[in-house]
Amino acid sequence: MTWALWVSTLLLLLALVLGVWRVWLGPTLADRMLAAQLFGTTGVALLLLLAELLEQPALRDVALVIALLAVMATVAFVARAQPAGQSISKKENEDAD
Amino acid sequence: MILDWLLAGALIGTAAGVLLTRDLYRSVVLFIIFGLLMALVWVRVEAPDLALAEAAIGAGLTGVLFLDALGHLNPDKAAAVRQKYRQPLLSGLAFLLALGVTGLLWMALVDSPQPGVHLPEIVDQQLLASGVEHPITAVLLSFRAYDTLLEVAVILVAVVVGLALRFSQEDQPAETQVLSPLLQKMLVWLLPLMLMVAIYLLWIGSYRSGGAFQAAAVLAAMAVLMRMSGTPIPGHSNLYLLRIGLVVGLGLFLLLGSVDLVSGGNFLAWPEGWEKASILVVEGALTFSLGMLLFSLFEASPAPKQASMTRGGGA
């Protein structure tokens, strides 16, 4: 049982690290926001697993707070970044360094 | 073990990404993710209280503040910010400065003196006297209440300055809202849930991870969400309520902290036998005030470009 939890934790963390790649690539703002959202869900799953593994029930509260505030960033992004004329589907042709 | 290395690597990678990219939006999204990874790191070093605060403030509120700020940023100005990176003298100087600070921090870390006393043990011994069962809360509001008091005062001053700058501007706070029926419907149950979680976090702070700061962050997030979705906030435009709300936490903290002083005891020593009640009352008031303070930071931002243009200039 415990090894399955550890392997799953590792898989989730791997998914998280790979997800950063999408944030970096973009290419559009929408892609980045989606990746951030995915990070929230993965983080929640990780915390639930760790709560069981480390026997720290407080981590479930951390997961609860992350799940609760997950919509914030997207709403803020649509509410504030959008009206300012920032196109979210435009690809930014920038040199990435 | 692999887990920790992966986590540490990802943390440093995202931190480098935040700093090195020229695209500000990429930087902000990476910063939100950095907050999440940071929360996981706090979990791994067995600091769930910090993880909770980081999740609420780092991954939740700060990201919103940055996104908001970016929305206000003039594209020309953003280009100017990018231009700054290309000044070799300036960036070289900044690099040297950062290197120096890193060196100093490293020296401080290597030379850090061995503490003569084992603090966690002392806290555990004295826990009973504090009136609460969670050591972190005991340290924050009983043993080192002075620090917390000054912290709240510093935040209050910062927000007052921010609001003063806000009120001295001609344009009014942003009124942009997300008009989505799905969001409206969801808020009907999301907002009460957020309020419940805030109260829950405040309450469990007395015996487990949680407390005023974390609850306040959730409360502030709730207000920000209401603001962005156009849900009216009761008493929102009343300036007297704003002033009272901002200072009630600090005020009650000082007032209850002085009770023992008046009867010949010490400043910030809670009244005998009423320790837990006092801490809960102060924490409740602090939650409300801190929530308002954090929300005010969001409110203090200027109106987006388009909105100010329709009002004939401004900002």
Add this chain to the structure above:
Amino acid sequence: MLIDLLRSLLILVGAAFFLVGTLGLLRFPDAPTRIHALTKVDNLGLGLIVLGLLPGVASWPVVFKMILIWLLAIAAASLAGHLVVQAWAGSQNKETSSRDS
């Protein structure tokens, strides 16, 4: 024993779904298709993990809390997908119309 095996399986499959979701996020060609990876695969993975963890939880409030977390995650993901794709489509339309005129 059997239940432990079943739980391990659920949790592992859940974690695998997350990996597949991230793969989708990386491999799909554009934002609207990537939303599928985000809103469907990941929340299914989370659901499986929660389901696998539930039998090990001692108290009912915690069971309730974990299901609540899952529901919140689903709600957040679907709202995010909805808002992002709406904004995405809106700004696409604007761009094509400005290109035409």
